[in-house]
Amino acid sequence: MTDRKPSRTPKTVLPLRGLPRSLSIALLLLAGCAGQPAAQDAPGGLAEADTLVFGGLLFDGGEGEGRIADVAIRGERIVDVGPGLRARYRAAREIDATGMVVSPGFIDSHTHPDTYLRSDDPAQRRILPWLYQGVTTIFIGIDGFGKPDIAADRARLEAQGIGTNVAAYVGLGPVRTQVLGQDARAPDAQELQTMRGLVAKAMCEGALGLSTGLFYAPQSFARTDEVVALAREAALRGGVYDSHQRDESSYTIGLMGSVEEALEIGKRAGLPVHFAHIKALGADVHGQSGDVIARIERARAEGQQVTADQYPWLASSTSLGAALLPRWAVDGGRAAMFERLADPATAQRIRDEMRDNLKRRGGADSILMTGTGWPWSALTLQRYADREGIDAIEAALRIISEGGTGPTGSAQRIASFNMRRDDVDNFMRQPWVMTASDGGDGHPRQYATFPEKYATFVRNDHVIDLAAFIHRSSGLTASTFGLEDRGYLRKGQFADVLVFDPDTYAPKADYVHPHVLSEGVVHLFVNGTPMIVDGHATDALPGKVLQHRPPAGACP
Ligand SMILES: [Zn+2]
Numbered sequence: 058m059t060d061r062k063p064s065r066t067p068k069t070v071l072p073l074r075g076l077p078r079s080l081s082i083a084l085l086l087l088a089g090c091a092g093q094p095a096a097q098d099a100p101g102g103l104a105e106a107d108t109l110v111f112g113g114l115l116f117d118g119g120e121g122e123g124r125i126a127d128v129a130i131r132g133e134r135i136v137d138v139g140p141g142l143r144a145r146y147r148a149a150r151e152i153d154a155t156g157m158v159v160s161p162g163f164i165d166s167h168t169h170p171d172t173y174l175r176s177d178d179p180a181q182r183r184i185l186p187w188l189y190q191g192v193t194t195i196f197i198g199i200d201g202f203g204k205p206d207i208a209a210d211r212a213r214l215e216a217q218g219i220g221t222n223v224a225a226y227v228g229l230g231p232v233r234t235q236v237l238g239q240d241a242r243a244p245d246a247q248e249l250q251t252m253r254g255l256v257a258k259a260m261c262e263g264a265l266g267l268s269t270g271l272f273y274a275p276q277s278f279a280r281t282d283e284v285v286a287l288a289r290e291a292a293l294r295g296g297v298y299d300s301h302q303r304d305e306s307s308y309t310i311g312l313m314g315s316v317e318e319a320l321e322i323g324k325r326a327g328l329p330v331h332f333a334h335i336k337a338l339g340a341d342v343h344g345q346s347g348d349v350i351a352r353i354e355r356a357r358a359e360g361q362q363v364t365a366d367q368y369p370w371l372a373s374s375t376s377l378g379a380a381l382l383p384r385w386a387v388d389g390g391r392a393a394m395f396e397r398l399a400d401p402a403t404a405q406r407i408r409d410e411m412r413d414n415l416k417r418r419g420g421a422d423s424i425l426m427t428g429t430g431w432p433w434s435a436l437t438l439q440r441y442a443d444r445e446g447i448d449a450i451e452a453a454l455r456i457i458s459e460g461g462t463g464p465t466g467s468a469q470r471i472a473s474f475n476m477r478r479d480d481v482d483n484f485m486r487q488p489w490v491m492t493a494s495d496g497g498d499g500h501p502r503q504y505a506t507f508p509e510k511y512a513t514f515v516r517n518d519h520v521i522d523l524a525a526f527i528h529r530s531s532g533l534t535a536s537t538f539g540l541e542d543r544g545y546l547r548k549g550q551f552a553d554v555l556v557f558d559p560d561t562y563a564p565k566a567d568y569v570h571p572h573v574l575s576e577g578v579v580h581l582f583v584n585g586t587p588m589i590v591d592g593h594a595t596d597a598l599p600g601k602v603l604q605h606r607p608p609a610g611a612c613p
Pocket residue numbers: 200270301333334495
């Protein structure tokens with residue numbers, strides 16, 4: 058496992074995790090008394106800090122250019138930023154960042170780290186794939202997958218400890234499933250009321266907003282009106298609408314129709330719209346990035362708050378079933394799907410539509426099977442079909458029915474090469490498009506999104522410059538989602554601080570070896586605690602679960 062780099066815990070990291078909880082809290086309170094984030098005088102007229110990062114090229118997370126400046130950290134906060142701090146501070150830990158870039162820790166607004174967050178192993182809960190990219194805060198519950206039990210999840214994560222900060226959405230999927238199961242129908246008035254109540258409760262427990270993945274069944278069965286009604290509950294409590302669109306391609310309502318739907322939901326429900334992993338997927342819509350951008354620019358000019366995030370890869374990642382099966386075929390769930398496949402006429406209709414969907418995605422050569430431990434692992438769908446002497450649709454049905462336990466089982470995990478570079482560049486240049494990994498198993502984006510964007514799109518191809526890359530990976534994201542005291546290197550902010558080497562910061566993962574840690578992050582602090590020291594992860598778990606605060610009076 059490339060996850061395991063030699064780990065080194067510096068003496069200066071207080072191992073609070075090993076202590077009884079009551080004692081840990083007492084210690085934290087003590088530290089709080091002694092460690093207010095105000096500079097204190099030490100003998101000789103120097104102010105005291107825990108850490109001083111000096112001499113680096115500092116980008117503060119805003120839109121401005123970098124400058125040579127220092128950062129002083131005390132406790133969890135930044136106490137000073139500016140040139141010449143060595144003359145004014147005495148720090149227990151001094152880091153010479155000469156030749157390095159110093160920036161806010163990156164914020165990843167779209168992630169699937171479930172296996173890490175649910176692990177009983179504290180080493181896993183550090184969430185190393187993200188730390189080694191310089192990411193200090195991740196958003197979960199995206200694509201409409203977030204459970205409404207926001208407070209319970211927060212309590213569990215805080216009790217167990219995590220490496221990065223986490224913020225969570227409530228998702229349409231679990232809310233709908235809890236009330237309607239997997240059925241393709243609209244809720245009645247009472248059912249809709251129950252669903253609204255679940256969203257409202259989650260928002261009051263601190264969810265960022267409502268997330269949907271209308272592409273995925275059973276969320277795909279929700280009509281626009283249903284989503285508007287639920288999004289309004291998020292709007293009333295200051296949330297945002299995060300959208301994995303109903304169609305990023307030409308499956309149903311088309312890319313432009315789907316952009317229109319998301320904007321309509323934001324407008325009618327009265328909340329900001331955020332497009333997740335914006336893209337033009339498949340040959341039918343290649344070249345449409347300009348139209349999407351123009352439509353979003355028009356909405357913004359009309360006063361709507363609209364943003365997006367994007368990963369810098371030409372292949373997306375999803376499950377084979379989600380990519381190829383028509384949604385009517387999975388109405389009622391997996392068992393119902395097998396019943397339909399048992400009927401020859403219905404099965405033929407399913408096969409025909411799968412063939413269209415495969416063509417949409419560029420054919421069986423464009424689909425790489427990335428789940429591990431299966432007969433088809435690391436083969437394209439075409440190569441697996443050839444090896445078995447069957448056609449690609451039969452091969453796909455075999456994988457869908459044999460592998461995994463659900464329509465998104467890991468046996469079905471694919472990298473689907475379906476984006477064109479000019480569309481990717483075009484979206485990336487927009488000042489409202491931020492960086493997000495969409496990282497999950499079986500795609501290098503989980504381990505390498507931020508370094509890939511830097512190495513390929515900033516350093517090599519100059520699609521955007523370094524200041525824009527950092528701003529759209531930190532400050533812009535924090536401001537868009539209202540993260541208090543994060544995303545910028547400024548006095549009083551939480552000390553999420555990244556030091557990376559601009560010459561070596563690079564991805565090491567690729568599509569065939571997606572699970573390799575990135576390189577070039579030299580130091581990383583989460584809430585003032587060192588998580589990476591001289592390129593090696595510590596054992597600390599200083600992450601916090603961030604809580605969105607609804608406006609006064611919006612919650613009981
Ligand atoms: Zn998604």
